[in-house]
Amino acid sequence: MTSSVWLAVGAVAASLLGRGVGPATLILLATAVGVAAAGLRLSRRDRTGRRWLAAFGPGAIGAIAIALRLAAAGDAGSPPAASPPAGSGQWTGDVVSVSSPRDGQQVATIRLTIEDGGGAAGTPTEIEVAATLPRFPAVEPGDAVRVNGQIQAVPDGPYGDYLARIGVGGTIYSRTLEVIGRRDDPATSLERLRRAAGAALAAAIPEPEAGLAAGIVIGLRERVDRDLAADFTTVGASHVVAISGWNIAIVAATVASLAGRLARRRRAIVLVAAIVAYVLFAGASPSVVRAAVMAGVVLVARETGRAGRASAALGWAAAVLLLVDPDLISDPGFQLSTLATGGILAWANPWTERLGRLGGGRVPGWLAESIGVSLAAQAATIPIVLATFGRLALVSPVVNLAIVPLVAPAMAASLVALVGGGLALAGGPAVVATLAGLPAWGFLTTMCTVIRAAAGLPFANVTLGPPWTLVAGAASGLAILGLPVVLRRGRRGRSRGPLERDAAGAIPPVAPRTGAPTARVPRTAILALVAATAMVGLAFAHRADGTTRITVIDVGQGDAILVEGGHGGRMLVDGGPDPDRLLIELDRRLPPWDRRLDILVLTHPHEDHVAGMPALLERYRIGRVYETGMRGPGPGYAAFARDLAGRAGPPRSILSTGARIRVDDIRLQVLWPDPGRVSPEPPDAGRGINDVSVVLLGEVGGRRFLLTGDVEDDVDPLLASRGLPPVDILKVAHHGSATASTPAFLDRVRPKVAIVSAGAGNPYGHPARSTIDRLAGTGARVLRTDTDGSVAVTIAATGEIGVATGGARRVAALTEPVLADLTLARATIAPLASATAATSTRSVGPAPTFLGSRVAFACGIPSSG
Numbered sequence: 001m002t003s004s005v006w007l008a009v010g011a012v013a014a015s016l017l018g019r020g021v022g023p024a025t026l027i028l029l030a031t032a033v034g035v036a037a038a039g040l041r042l043s044r045r046d047r048t049g050r051r052w053l054a055a056f057g058p059g060a061i062g063a064i065a066i067a068l069r070l071a072a073a074g075d076a077g078s079p080p081a082a083s084p085p086a087g088s089g090q091w092t093g094d095v096v097s098v099s100s101p102r103d104g105q106q107v108a109t110i111r112l113t114i115e116d117g118g119g120a121a122g123t124p125t126e127i128e129v130a131a132t133l134p135r136f137p138a139v140e141p142g143d144a145v146r147v148n149g150q151i152q153a154v155p156d157g158p159y160g161d162y163l164a165r166i167g168v169g170g171t172i173y174s175r176t177l178e179v180i181g182r183r184d185d186p187a188t189s190l191e192r193l194r195r196a197a198g199a200a201l202a203a204a205i206p207e208p209e210a211g212l213a214a215g216i217v218i219g220l221r222e223r224v225d226r227d228l229a230a231d232f233t234t235v236g237a238s239h240v241v242a243i244s245g246w247n248i249a250i251v252a253a254t255v256a257s258l259a260g261r262l263a264r265r266r267r268a269i270v271l272v273a274a275i276v277a278y279v280l281f282a283g284a285s286p287s288v289v290r291a292a293v294m295a296g297v298v299l300v301a302r303e304t305g306r307a308g309r310a311s312a313a314l315g316w317a318a319a320v321l322l323l324v325d326p327d328l329i330s331d332p333g334f335q336l337s338t339l340a341t342g343g344i345l346a347w348a349n350p351w352t353e354r355l356g357r358l359g360g361g362r363v364p365g366w367l368a369e370s371i372g373v374s375l376a377a378q379a380a381t382i383p384i385v386l387a388t389f390g391r392l393a394l395v396s397p398v399v400n401l402a403i404v405p406l407v408a409p410a411m412a413a414s415l416v417a418l419v420g421g422g423l424a425l426a427g428g429p430a431v432v433a434t435l436a437g438l439p440a441w442g443f444l445t446t447m448c449t450v451i452r453a454a455a456g457l458p459f460a461n462v463t464l465g466p467p468w469t470l471v472a473g474a475a476s477g478l479a480i481l482g483l484p485v486v487l488r489r490g491r492r493g494r495s496r497g498p499l500e501r502d503a504a505g506a507i508p509p510v511a512p513r514t515g516a517p518t519a520r521v522p523r524t525a526i527l528a529l530v531a532a533t534a535m536v537g538l539a540f541a542h543r544a545d546g547t548t549r550i551t552v553i554d555v556g557q558g559d560a561i562l563v564e565g566g567h568g569g570r571m572l573v574d575g576g577p578d579p580d581r582l583l584i585e586l587d588r589r590l591p592p593w594d595r596r597l598d599i600l601v602l603t604h605p606h607e608d609h610v611a612g613m614p615a616l617l618e619r620y621r622i623g624r625v626y627e628t629g630m631r632g633p634g635p636g637y638a639a640f641a642r643d644l645a646g647r648a649g650p651p652r653s654i655l656s657t658g659a660r661i662r663v664d665d666i667r668l669q670v671l672w673p674d675p676g677r678v679s680p681e682p683p684d685a686g687r688g689i690n691d692v693s694v695v696l697l698g699e700v701g702g703r704r705f706l707l708t709g710d711v712e713d714d715v716d717p718l719l720a721s722r723g724l725p726p727v728d729i730l731k732v733a734h735h736g737s738a739t740a741s742t743p744a745f746l747d748r749v750r751p752k753v754a755i756v757s758a759g760a761g762n763p764y765g766h767p768a769r770s771t772i773d774r775l776a777g778t779g780a781r782v783l784r785t786d787t788d789g790s791v792a793v794t795i796a797a798t799g800e801i802g803v804a805t806g807g808a809r810r811v812a813a814l815t816e817p818v819l820a821d822l823t824l825a826r827a828t829i830a831p832l833a834s835a836t837a838a839t840s841t842r843s844v845g846p847a848p849t850f851l852g853s854r855v856a857f858a859c860g861i862p863s864s865g
Contacts, residue, residue: 003058004315010062011322014070015329017134018111038294062319066326084127084151085114085430089359091151091172092180094130095143100222100553101228103556103759104578104611106133106177108146109168127151129165129170134177139786142188144181147174176637194218200421202619203430204437206587211443213414215241216407219282222834223582228448231455236396238405242448242820250408251278266559287333293317311345332388334545336381343380348372351568373492378625387474390464399454403447410447413440415491418625430621434593441592442534458630545569548666548700548795552731553585554785554806555765557759558608561707561731562589563698565664566797571599573696573707577636582612583619586792598623599663601655603694603709605632605682614639622650626661628678628692629654633685654678655694671695671719672711690734691715697727705729706749712737716745727795728801732756732775736767736784746778755791760808 093112101107110131115124129151139145151170154160163171182188198214205213207225214223220656221229224241232238255274259267279292318338323330328334352372356363378397386392393399420436454460546566553560555576563571570590576582599619602610610632616622617640625644631637646650656678658669672695680691693709704727710735711719730751733740735758754775758766767784775782781803783791789806 004319006315007058008315008318008322010059011066011319012060012329014063014066015322016325030070035642047651052570060382063677065323066848067320068328069323081165084129084153088148088150090146090148090741092144093126094127095139095141095145097141098139098222100224100226101133101135101580102226103574103824104558104581104607106135106139108133108139109129110147110172112147112172113149127169128167130154130168130173131171132633133180134175136614136635137177137179139177139179140182141186141191142183142185143179144183145179146176146180147172148176149174151520152624161828188623190280191283194220194283195423195439196422198223200418200425200433202421203424203436205414205444206419206420206437206582206592207443208587209441210437211580212241212444212448213410213417216247217289217411217414217418219285225580228451231451233821234393234455234461235241235338235399235451236393236461237403237451238401239828246273247282247411249276250411251275290321290328290334291337293321302674311342314341314345330793332384335384335388335591339380339384340377340503343376347376347379351376365417370573391463391523393460393723394462395454395457395460399450402450402802405814406443406447410440410443412417413443417438430595434595438592479576485581548664548799550698550705550729550795551589551790551792552755552757552785554790555581555585555612555757555857557735557762557764558612559603559731559735559757560612561757562586563666564702565666567664569664569666570597571663571666572597572616573601573603573660574603574609574709575616577608577611579612579615583615586616596619596623597621599661600650601661601694601696601709601728602627604628604689605634605637606689606710607632607634607636610640614643617649625652626655626694627652628673628694629680630678630689630692631680632689635684661696666698666700668696668698670716671697671722671724687712687714693733695719697724701795701797703728703795703799703801705731705793707731708733710734710740712739713742716742720745726750728752728795730780732767732771734766734800735764736771736775737763737764738768738770740782741771741774743774744776750778751775752801754778754782756782756784756786757792758784758786760786779787791820 004081007598032377091112091114093110096109096111099107099109108131109128111126111128113124113126117792133139133145133147143627149172151172153170154168155171195672197218198220201213201217202210202223202571205211208228211220212228213222214220221241227239229238232241252271252275255271256267259270262270275292279288282288349372352368355372356365356368358368382392417437417440419435421433424430424433511544519569544565544567547567549562549564550564551564553562553576556578558576558578559574560576560582563573571587597616600613600616600622602613602625605628611634614636631641644650655670656675657670661668661670673692678692690710690712693711693715695709695711695715696707698705698707704725706724706727706729708731716733724745727749728751730749730753732754736756741851756767756772756775772782783803783805789808791806792804794802794804
């Protein structure tokens with residue numbers, strides 16, 4: 001091993017022992033080791049003495065450096081997080097970071113200022129809290145906010161341990177949110193630029209692919225759908241979701257190819273500048289910086305002509321990172337990234353050559369390299385993954401082989417989409433964004449499809465509990481350490497294979513193949529054919545075939561019903577509580593090139609029906625908006641009304657009894673509320689708003705459907721007294737609550753299919769068992785979005801009815817801290833070593849390609865979640 005590797009070994013040992021034995025003891029121990037090595041070198045002037053000094057000398061220096069760093073920082077380490085104040089109150093603070101929205105609410109870390117927080121001489125103190133906030137107004141890092149609620153201590157268990165580890169001292173659930181200011185400095189300006197880039201991607205690419213693009217291109221991981229991110233983690237591919245050494249390697253490879261005519265050292269300078277710029281634009285989070293340091297050192301080592309010193313570069317990178325922060329030694333991301341890179345350096349070459357000899361040397365070089373680098377990275381990291389997380393994704397190698405080749409073109413296509421979306425947001429035609437986003441959507445949706453399918457397999461992920469995690473980790477470590485010995489023994493006495501290097505280190509030439517050469521189809525032609533076929537298939541799948549489709553979308557605890565006519569007309573009734581979930585579900589069902597909703601109906605202004613609508617106004621072309629005329633009390637309605645008033649948006653109309661709407665062949669009649677029954681201001685926050693819900697009776701193909709909003713039992717008799725006809729499809733009122741769908745009402749409508757829209761595990765107990773029993777008593781087929789997922793009812797032109805369910809929404813069982821740890825870990829594991837593989841792996845057959853190295857490395861990343 002090189003001196004820098006021994007330097008890193010000493011730094012690692014000192015970091016592990018530092019907090020336990022103290023800096024002074026560490027310095028004494030390291031000095032003693034160094035003196036002993038020097039004495040051995042003086043007493044034995046042979047090769048053994050030189051080896052001892054070359055190993056323990058740098059190791060002692062690394063240990064002493066870490067000890068001095070610990071002494072400078074103080075034995076106590078980082079100061080503990082401040083204790084949360086007692087009682088509820090109104091608090092102000094600055095947003096530190098933003099996480100992925102959860103169930104229609106924002107999740108952020110806020111640094112609150114506690115005016116009477118017990119500081120010296122009564123000075124204010126600060127505390128960072130994990131905050132759950134209303135979805136509107138949207139907040140960004142750097143915003144000054146005012147929240148209201150009780151600051152709770154961090155909970156016990158793994159989640160609390162995770163919060164404490166990142167310096168969070170409490171949690172808060174706030175029902176109010178006010179943005180009172182925004183910092184104006186270079187950091188926040190850069191953050192706004194990143195957010196604008198994310199908005200441009202969203203303007204060009206459907207969801208959830210737009211969020212995935214924002215995560216892998218510009219580091220906006222909070223834009224990635226939580227369920228999709230959990231699926232990536234389940235199958236061992238979460239390195240795709242976060243900015244990592246892999247992304248940095250792709251950027252560096254692109255820059256290096258563009259700067260190919262420059263001298264090596266100048267190209268290295270350009271490379272470093274590009275990496276720094278990309279890291280800053282990606283948010284410069286600690287995991288991204290660590291990945292950049294390790295990838296950058298290896299890449300620069302190659303560009304400066306010292307490719308053979310990649311292991312030395314790795315040693316220097318690890319030592320420098322530990323010197324900056326010795327506590328990194330306990331960080332899963334640092335551990336896994338270092339081990340993965342080291343595994344590739346140690347084992348990729350021999351394993352690639354051994355694989356290349358299989359089948360008489362007919363294994364393609366790129367395939368041998370891919371598998372060899374894959375096995376090397378996976379072997380190096382499996383022990384610590386098992387010991388730390390106790391999880392292993394059995395499908396990870398296959399899944400990564402399928403999706404990793406798509407990431408580089410997806411990143412490039414996403415940049416094109418970003419430009420197109422930016423032009424559209426700046427006032428250009430929307431078709432520019434749509435066309436620019438289609439290639440990226442194609443790559444990204446393929447990745448998402450593979451991930452979802454793999455995550456749904458029963459054997460996708462294996463979990464071990466203690467103490468088996470440590471046992472499995474230790475056993476796998478011993479097995480891997482012993483594997484090279486077994487391979488060396490098996491190679492003794494064996495005759496040299498057809499592609500084995502000779503004594504001079506050269507690979508004998510392979511005999512040329514005989515026979516007439518075969519014509520090769522250009523790759524561009526193949527890609528064009530695949531793209532054209534995919535577009536034709538999509539157009540065929542989304543064609544208007546005369547069938548009416550009514551989809552009660554699973555948006556959680558709320559309502560959103562998409563009505564599609566037989567000739568392409570579309571109407572959305574309500575928008576649910578979660579704008580992110582609504583966009584994902586709508587974009588999944590509608591063509592990516594046609595963002596159109598002809599009619600938008602708001603049955604009543606409760607947040608579980610309106611909070612998703614502001615996002616629709618930003619993303620879709622709305623023909624007309626219908627509502628009751630009552631203003632809602634929540635932030636979602638305020639944002640919806642503000643967006644409608646602040647732009648040249650769609651016309652607005654008030655619905656009341658007797659009004660009629662037509663969507664293609666569908667005729668809809670408004671049965672409620674009566675004119676004059678709706679006041680501009682809500683009489684209360686509950687029933688008074690529910691009972692002015694718009695009730696729609698639709699008819700098409702001789703079939704009827706009834707959409708009842710949230711009307712309760714005092715409106716049911718009024719509707720029943722007006723001669724309600726029997727219906728085929730009923731959207732059950734008020735999420736199936738006990739105060740809706742009375743027996744008299746159900747006796748009148750007697751539905752064949754009854755659909756309840758409710759969120760899984762909602763705190764209201766919806767749907768009520770009594771309501772389900774009443775519905776079943778009518779002979780109706782009862783379906784629920786909380787257990788059946790989205791429910792789609794089709795009505796053919798002949799009147800034939802079909803029902804399809806999407807299945808209950810699969811939410812990963814991973815806990816918040818586990819997901820966070822795995823994200824940080826994978827953010828630095830991902831193929832930062834692709835550059836290392838490209839410079840140190842002597843591939844069998846054709847020269848290794850940068851893309852091949854990336855593919856291979858990603859396949860080697862084991863699952864930890």
